[in-house]
Amino acid sequence: MAKAAEPASFQGFKRKDGRTGTRNYIAICSTVNCSATVSRYVADEINRSGMLDDYPNVDGVVAFAHGTGCGMAGEGDGFDNLERVIWGHATHANVGAALFIGLGCEIFQMSRMAEKYDISDPERFHRMTIQGTGGTRKTIEGAVERIKELLPTVNAISRTECPAAELKVALQCGGSDGLSGVTANPALGHAVDLLVAQSGTGILAETPEIYGAEHLLARRAASQDVGEKLIERIQWWEAYTSRNGGEMNNNPTPGNKAGGLTTILEKSLGASAKGGTTPLAGVYKYAERVNTPGFVFMDSPGYDPASVTGQIASGANLVCFTTGRGSAFGSKPAPTIKLATNSRTYENMTEDMDINCGDIASGEATVEEKGQEIFSKFIKVASGEKTKSEALGLGDNEFVPWQIGAVM
Template sequence: MAPRILRLHEADNVVIAVEAIASGAVLPGGLTVAERVPKGHKLATDGIRPGEPVRKFGQVIGFASRPIPPGTWVHEHNVAVQDFDRDHAFASEAREDRALRPGEVPAHFDGFRRPGGRVGTRNYIGILSSVNCSATVIDFIADEVARSGILADHPDIDGVVPFTHGTGCGMGAKGEEFDLLARTQWGYASHPNFAAVLVVGLGCEVFQIARLKQDYGLTEGDHFQSLTIQETGGTRKAIAAGVSRIREMLPAASRVAREPVPASELILALQCGGSDGYSGLTANPALGAAADCLVRQGGTAILSETPEIYGAEHLLTRRAETPAVGRKIVDLIEWWKAYAARGGGELNNNPSPGNKAGGLTTILEKSLGAAAKGGTATLREVYRYAEPVTAKGLVFMDTPGYDPVAATGQVAGGANVLCFTTGRGSAYGCKPTPSIKLATNSDLYRRMQDDMDLDCGDVLDGVSIEEKGREIFEMILRVASGERSKSEQLGYGRNEFVPWQIGATM
């Protein structure tokens, strides 16, 4: 049998090896393969001279760094990244997003309505540390609550979860870094997946709880409490006080019940990690189709990971609702180029070794696949990291590409459900927002079934992107209604709160 290959666009000069191809194999059309090509990787169908572009998805993913004969394996040994002009064509492809057809029944899920009108998909009690100096104490408070057994009388509460981090002091009291942490902490403190939140500080840190309360209008009550270790009298007294505060918040947290709400109340975080050569072919475009389903229902989908749209940003600027929205994307890319250079790096330091082993050669190639998670909807707005997301439809949030940091920003922005595609097998989960793991290939799904919620590898066997997208959307509704994802069953999410530390540590 001829090797299975995929040509993604008529303008491409490479094809994808669906399975490993041996040297000497003959492709459909008669081309002889010159060397072994691993599965998920690329091989040239045309001769590519040094300096000429390598094209996949009909887009430039790099340039030949040496002659690439037809039938040759195409990867980092013969492909490099260089600057080239992109036509941003701001807002040229903006359109009205397709709404529900007449007679089409709106989708619903069972969620928790919160004061102020937002809707949660989970009913946790959260414990936040204002600073790393109180991280151990909030861990001890959560552990003591678990040992006490008091949650047994409150089955409608999903758990008491501590969220520790490594900053909060040794930083400036104003400026970008402080504002970013404040947005992140406030976003979690007010998140609809929490029935109540306790914030614990040391007392003398730069990131003061009193200032957080004042700046964001947080008032103490059934849904929010705070304390500091120093004012309470030390570690043991702070732990006892924290457990007592949670006991006081339990009755109100238990009174809320799930009720049917429209899918328009969902804010979906779109994530990918441990990507491979199949990510842009299967799970990412299928998740994009699911995001389109949600947008048609009036909901919101958050695309993020700015370094991982580098090289594909022109596809988003064209879909921007206005030129001003599109220019925000370009401004972010320029900021990231300078940010990477300050650390002696460049944006093409991403992909990771695992990405490259899976078939991704350059950041341009990775970005084109990653951007597919955003589907086809018009880009309505661009947000800073952890900024509250208020627009409906497809939006973008500026985050790093590092998955836990990116997801933390999306959740702080209000995401109440998350989908995470992976081709290498990222071990990830997220609290308080449930994370649905989508495997890009069937081998991974079979190997890591305890971690993967859905196999998207069957797209390679003929399942359509639209059909798989609908399957993902229906799973989103079930998980939003309370069905436990695999990462929830495993208990992931306690250690995945990782705010972006952007500034100097002093």
């Protein structure tokens, strides 16, 4: 466990509700697939117009478009997931204002969410439907004008000094290899220990990818209730995969196997190392708001886009992603920092990788030294430094809410 260090800070955006952002976006939240294209057209028109040059404190306009919102049950796990995801992104600390765009007749009704969550702030939340506005073209034009009106207000906020305790980092791995559990994952775990020592938060997820190692996390639970919540999630997944004709012990992908991982147990032991060594302070549902500082776990699939979508909705304002085979992942509104587990991948994909952890394997760095480097990168990126994925413009198509249940 890392020792408490001198208080660290970053330059962030302090919101009225007390939370702190690392970016400042305007979000267009599509409530249903029927409004997905309209939402993307609106964001593209604003981002490509050049008008954002006059608003330096605005990082961009991002469309959270998806493939669901109708043809689904109006209650249950699937509906609750989508509701938490949409609400979590609209109210995210990295979002200065949100415009909800729907078709009008879908299952996922904005009025229902507005009543449940008291969406009443006229500066931050705005709504329109394609049916109510008069069609596709009129909705695009109206939404563009609405965002133009929002830009001065969203731009008015400036970065100020904020404690590292305000950082909530989503912990992810994808394209793992045999070195993941030796280099990048334990180094990220040490960075998480440093963050927790600052009263910050690390959010581990990907429930199928801790399978077989869940007892190691449960053993660290801060209370019996926390440990039981984790085991209950594992049992839910066993039943979920079984009724869908799958099995929990068949997780490694062809790429994982080519990289040296042969079983889910090997993969899980490495994946769980991302969580460091501090007590497990809480266990959360998918996309549930994380309000407990420290190391926590959020239930999610192992599929990276769906998992990160949930972590960001839960409040993560940074994402840290380890990879051995290589990844072209990016995310918005929270930026992704990518760690290569080996030097070959880092050198092969230098435009995608932020930090090389392969020098641990070569003996040029220790896990602790690399963990300190990763923690320092947290501070720099939180203060506005662009990640490699941001420089490439990634993150617009990685918004993937986890769908559960029948499509009707």
